Amino acid sequence: MPALLDPVLDLLMLRGTVTATEPIAARMRRLRIEGDALAGLEVRPGQQVRVLVGGGLTRRTYSVWRYEPAGAVELCVLDHPGAGPGARWGRTAELGDQVRLGRPEGSFVLRRDAAHHVFVGEETACVAFGAMLAALPQDARVSGCVETSTAADRLPLAHADRLDWQKRGGTSLPEAVRRLAPGPGGVAYVAGEARTVQAVRQVLVREAGWDRRAVLTKPFWAPGRRGLE
Numbered sequence: 001m002p003a004l005l006d007p008v009l010d011l012l013m014l015r016g017t018v019t020a021t022e023p024i025a026a027r028m029r030r031l032r033i034e035g036d037a038l039a040g041l042e043v044r045p046g047q048q049v050r051v052l053v054g055g056g057l058t059r060r061t062y063s064v065w066r067y068e069p070a071g072a073v074e075l076c077v078l079d080h081p082g083a084g085p086g087a088r089w090g091r092t093a094e095l096g097d098q099v100r101l102g103r104p105e106g107s108f109v110l111r112r113d114a115a116h117h118v119f120v121g122e123e124t125a126c127v128a129f130g131a132m133l134a135a136l137p138q139d140a141r142v143s144g145c146v147e148t149s150t151a152a153d154r155l156p157l158a159h160a161d162r163l164d165w166q167k168r169g170g171t172s173l174p175e176a177v178r179r180l181a182p183g184p185g186g187v188a189y190v191a192g193e194a195r196t197v198q199a200v201r202q203v204l205v206r207e208a209g210w211d212r213r214a215v216l217t218k219p220f221w222a223p224g225r226r227g228l229e
């Protein structure tokens with residue numbers, strides 16, 4: 001990235017350094033980014049940050065997996081078959097790399113006071129779900145359906161034993177939600193591939209009688225489209 005853009009980017013974005021990386025699931029890498037600018041941010045469970053990737057002028061969006069107010073943001077990036085600049089960044093980021101990221105944002109967030117919480121999504125959605133589930137008390141009412149390519153693609157989530165885990169290629173997510181038939185009255189969080197998100201929303205609203213305002217949806221990616229935000 002041209003150095004002359006640095007002052008402008010410093011005004012618009014926060015700066016951090018990659019201080020840890022680990023494979024957290026078969027195709028997912030956890031990146032820990034630390035920096036003084038990342039201290040004391042307001043982060044609600046489920047929110048995302050925009051990151052400059054691919055040499056610094058392309059933006060991709062990632063859910064905050066974990067936040068430490070002392071100044072650490074953790075992201076988990078999936079290495080998918082059509083890898084664009086985002087997946088390539090996730091795959092190759094090394095200790096000491098500088099990262100520019102935006103402030104946490106978004107309204108796909110945990111509603112702490114909900115009577116019950118229903119989570120539906122796939123690998124990428126699990127990052128946001130991880131932050132949300134970790135913020136719920138042990139006795140929270142939790143259910144949901146999560147699809148991954150293989151069992152090794154599962155992220156370590158709090159309350160994981162209360163979720164129905166599906167293997168891709170078997171029961172589709174909309175069908176799994178139809179079978180789960182969660183009763184209305186709680187909040188549903190539905191994220192991941194765009195068309196699946198819409199199909200699951202329809203099952204909840206049209207078939208299971210959910211109020212559309214109680215179904216929070218967020219498309220994270222769509223086949224053939226680049227960098228949804």
Ligand SMILES: Cc1cc2nc3c(=O)[nH]c(=O)nc-3n(C[C@H](O)[C@H](O)[C@H](O)COP(=O)(O)OP(=O)(O)OC[C@H]3O[C@@H](n4cnc5c(N)ncnc54)[C@H](O)[C@@H]3O)c2cc1C
Nearest residue numbers: 061063077078082084085086087127221223224225226227
């Ligand atoms: C609010 C929000 C939160 C997100 N959180 C995360 C997160 O925590 N972790 C994460 O890994 N991603 C997350 N994403 C998706 C992320 O922003 C990128 O879209 C993703 O990393 C792909 O970027 P890319 O540059 O590799 O591919 P792109 O250049 O954006 O896309 C190239 C092609 O790859 C394919 N593709 C993209 N994503 C996938 C996928 N997941 N599986 C299969 N094929 C795919 C599509 O066909 C696409 O057209 C989130 C997106 C949003 C909007």
